[in-house]
Amino acid sequence: MSTNTSTTDQTTAGATTAGATTDHSDDVGETSLAAYEPSGAGVSVGSEELTALGAALRSAADGTFGDTRAEMRALLVAEGLTRDPSMSVAEARDWTRNAIATLAAQGRGGAGFPTSLGGDGGLASSIVNFESLALADLSLTVKVGVHFGLFGGAIVSLGTDEQAAEFIPRVITLDLPGAYAMTEIGHGSNVQALETTITYDRQTDEFVVHSPTESATKTYIGNAAQDAQMAVVYGQLEVAGEQHGIHAVLVPVRDESGSPRPGIALGDNGAKGGLDGVDNGTIRFDQVRVPRSMLLSRYGGVTAEGVYESPIDNQNRRFFTMLGTLVRGRICVAGGAAQAARKALSIATRYGMARRQFDAPGREGEVVLLDYLAHQRKLLPAIATAYALAFAQDEINNAVATVQGKPVGERDQKAQRELETRAAGLKAVSTRFANDTIQMCREACGGAGYMAENGLTELRRDADVFATFEGDNTVLLQLVAKGLLTNYKEMWGDLDMLGMVQAAVRTFSGTVIERTAARPAIERIMATAQRTSDADTVLERSWHVVMFEEREQHVLDSLAQRMRTAGKDESKAFEAFNATQDHVLFAARTHIDRVVLEAFIAGIESCEDEESKRVLNLLCDLYALENLSGDRGWFQEHGRMSSTRAKAIIPAINQRCRELRPLALPLVEGMGVPEQLLQSAMLQG
Numbered sequence: 001m002s003t004n005t006s007t008t009d010q011t012t013a014g015a016t017t018a019g020a021t022t023d024h025s026d027d028v029g030e031t032s033l034a035a036y037e038p039s040g041a042g043v044s045v046g047s048e049e050l051t052a053l054g055a056a057l058r059s060a061a062d063g064t065f066g067d068t069r070a071e072m073r074a075l076l077v078a079e080g081l082t083r084d085p086s087m088s089v090a091e092a093r094d095w096t097r098n099a100i101a102t103l104a105a106q107g108r109g110g111a112g113f114p115t116s117l118g119g120d121g122g123l124a125s126s127i128v129n130f131e132s133l134a135l136a137d138l139s140l141t142v143k144v145g146v147h148f149g150l151f152g153g154a155i156v157s158l159g160t161d162e163q164a165a166e167f168i169p170r171v172i173t174l175d176l177p178g179a180y181a182m183t184e185i186g187h188g189s190n191v192q193a194l195e196t197t198i199t200y201d202r203q204t205d206e207f208v209v210h211s212p213t214e215s216a217t218k219t220y221i222g223n224a225a226q227d228a229q230m231a232v233v234y235g236q237l238e239v240a241g242e243q244h245g246i247h248a249v250l251v252p253v254r255d256e257s258g259s260p261r262p263g264i265a266l267g268d269n270g271a272k273g274g275l276d277g278v279d280n281g282t283i284r285f286d287q288v289r290v291p292r293s294m295l296l297s298r299y300g301g302v303t304a305e306g307v308y309e310s311p312i313d314n315q316n317r318r319f320f321t322m323l324g325t326l327v328r329g330r331i332c333v334a335g336g337a338a339q340a341a342r343k344a345l346s347i348a349t350r351y352g353m354a355r356r357q358f359d360a361p362g363r364e365g366e367v368v369l370l371d372y373l374a375h376q377r378k379l380l381p382a383i384a385t386a387y388a389l390a391f392a393q394d395e396i397n398n399a400v401a402t403v404q405g406k407p408v409g410e411r412d413q414k415a416q417r418e419l420e421t422r423a424a425g426l427k428a429v430s431t432r433f434a435n436d437t438i439q440m441c442r443e444a445c446g447g448a449g450y451m452a453e454n455g456l457t458e459l460r461r462d463a464d465v466f467a468t469f470e471g472d473n474t475v476l477l478q479l480v481a482k483g484l485l486t487n488y489k490e491m492w493g494d495l496d497m498l499g500m501v502q503a504a505v506r507t508f509s510g511t512v513i514e515r516t517a518a519r520p521a522i523e524r525i526m527a528t529a530q531r532t533s534d535a536d537t538v539l540e541r542s543w544h545v546v547m548f549e550e551r552e553q554h555v556l557d558s559l560a561q562r563m564r565t566a567g568k569d570e571s572k573a574f575e576a577f578n579a580t581q582d583h584v585l586f587a588a589r590t591h592i593d594r595v596v597l598e599a600f601i602a603g604i605e606s607c608e609d610e611e612s613k614r615v616l617n618l619l620c621d622l623y624a625l626e627n628l629s630g631d632r633g634w635f636q637e638h639g640r641m642s643s644t645r646a647k648a649i650i651p652a653i654n655q656r657c658r659e660l661r662p663l664a665l666p667l668v669e670g671m672g673v674p675e676q677l678l679q680s681a682m683l684q685g
């Protein structure tokens with residue numbers, strides 16, 4: 001075991017962050033310490049042998065649903081549910097179809113559905129399943145998400161109990177493969193502008209589903225090209241000549257032999273940028289008739305007398321309530337993306353622990369990549385963020401179970417809105433993180449990282465679109481900001497500039513940042529905070545909390561102020577909105593960053609293993625400092641950070657990297673990706 005140490009002069013080496021070269025002549029330190037020396041015996045976890053610290057970190061990061069995660073890991077390893085990246089698109093689709101059938105045959109299709117319908121009754125279990133599958137194969141993950149999560153989830157959430165009872169048992173067993181047909185060629189983000197029509201025909205007591213234009217064609221629809229027999233189709237509902245806005249209707253699209261039903265034209269989107277195992281396709285409807293009972297009618301349906309009825313009068317409110325019930329899809333995508341990033345980080349870090357380049361005086365052999373500060377600075381802050389997101393994900397998974405565990409009519413509306421805001425934000429932040437991290441990991445493995453057999457290129461191709469589906473990230477962040485501006489007051493409107501500006505105009509008394517469940521832990525930290533020198537402060541948790549809070553509060557206040565000033569004249573609403581759009585996105589991001597930090601803090605508080613707690617605290621420092629480092633310019637421009645503190649951040653990051661470097665193996669183990677699922681030839685032998 002190497003115990004080599006070396007000294008690097010930062011004045012000449014130059015550490016970089018956020019694209020800027022920094023000069024820290026006072027930051028001179030060792031760039032490596034001895035590799036981790038396990039203090040006790042290894043621990044058997046399923047089919048894996050882990051260090052004691054790795055197992056303890058995994059247990060902490062796995063959180064509330066640790067048992068389900070462990071079960072899923074064991075299943076994925078036992079069934080070998082990883083795919084050879086050299087498969088053709090046709091082979092990948094066959095493989096994925098067989099893999100989802102295996103999961104259904106093992107009874108995994110019931111995750112997240114009510115027990116009365118044959119499910120496991122655990123609301124968060126479908127999310128945890130989805131997240132876990134992302135450790136193995138993202139095509140399989142997405143196919144499971146489309147069929148069980150989107151198709152099945154929409155029937156349960158938007159349909160009546162009778163409709164759910166009729167269809168869900170066949171969804172669970174995969175006897176009724178389904179699709180979720182919302183997006184059209186003409187509109188993806190702007191769902192309220194969909195063109196597909198769902199018109200009630202009083203004479204035959206049927207709905208007529210129709211694509212009136214080319215741009216009304218449903219597109220990118222998962223399962224549409226080959227497998228779906230039925231689709232949840234979104235369109236504009238018209239009853240007796242009156243428009244009732246977006247509703248969803250079940251439409252059989254293929255018969256059991258796989259042929260399109262009359263009036264249905266199905267197409268194949270063909271080769272994509274990734275997700276080769278998912279058969280995305282197009283659907284067009286030519287006056288397709290379905291019985292009245294096929295309209296998913298929980299939030300609006302037609303009586304036997306041909307009269308439209310809905311428990312929610314306001315069309316906008318109905319629309320957002322309907323979409324809000326489907327929040328689990330976004331949470332799944334957030335969690336799945338973070339898992340893909342953990343897999344990439346596991347590959348790149350294990351490679352970085354073994355690969356050597358260049359001799360250095362006083363060292364035996366060439367230097368291990370992970371002993372280079374630059375390499376540590378790539379991987380360790382990302383590992384810290386991966387841990388932070390694990391705690392944030394656990395928090396939101398628990399929130400789903402709490403908020404949506406009640407019957408629809410009894411749900412806490414404020415908590416539901418908060419859940420939707422967080423889901424949108426976490427999805428945007430996690431998927432951005434995944435894309436950046438996987439690319440970084442690919443580069444961190446040099447040429448080997450570019451070879452498909454080493455697992456990173458397929459991951460990068462597949463995770464890419466997570467930034468777009470289940471809501472484009474830019475659009476989602478606007479949704480987050482709008483939620484913050486309204487302070488969750490009853491304010492219904494679509495995601496347009498007028499709604500946003502009106503929200504700001506109504507926010508007279510200054511914005512109030514919304515609190516998270518971690519509040520008691522935060523208050524304890526603030527109460528025990530010590531006064532230290534400017535430079536030392538940067539390693540104090542209370543300072544991190546204050547900086548994250550002040551940034552969010554300031555950005556939100558100034559956003560409301562700008563919109564209010566500019567938006568008094570409604571006719572200028574678009575200009576007011578558009579002129580602040582960058583500000584809107586920044587406000588949303590700073591909010592989610594704070595939520596993630598607080599979840600991390602709460603997770604550390606509830607961790608019972610002292611050594612894990614110590615390591616998690618180092619990681620939390622790194623997460624907070626790296627995050628603040630990216631906004632040092634903003635903090636200084638706004639007089640919120642002294643130059644002494646701003647300058648102390650990079651040495652503090654380097655210090656934490658040095659301290660965490662020897663723990664690389666347990667840190668990787670703690671991220672929870674079994675070695676058997678890494679699919680990386682360069683790590684063998």
Ligand SMILES: Cc1cc2nc3c(=O)[nH]c(=O)nc-3n(C[C@H](O)[C@H](O)[C@H](O)COP(=O)(O)OP(=O)(O)OC[C@H]3O[C@@H](n4cnc5c(N)ncnc54)[C@H](O)[C@@H]3O)c2cc1C
Nearest residue numbers: 180181182183187188189220221222468469470471472474
């Ligand atoms: C592989 C894949 C699988 C999919 N699976 C399904 C599925 O099963 N079912 C389904 O219904 N859909 C599916 N989709 C569709 C997906 O949900 C949409 O692509 C997504 O919602 C974005 O819509 P769009 O493609 O129309 O992009 P657009 O809405 O046209 O967005 C394009 C760009 O414009 C920007 N933009 C849009 N509006 C604004 C604004 N107000 N302000 C600033 N910028 C803006 C966006 O940020 C984005 O960068 C899938 C897509 C893909 C690629």
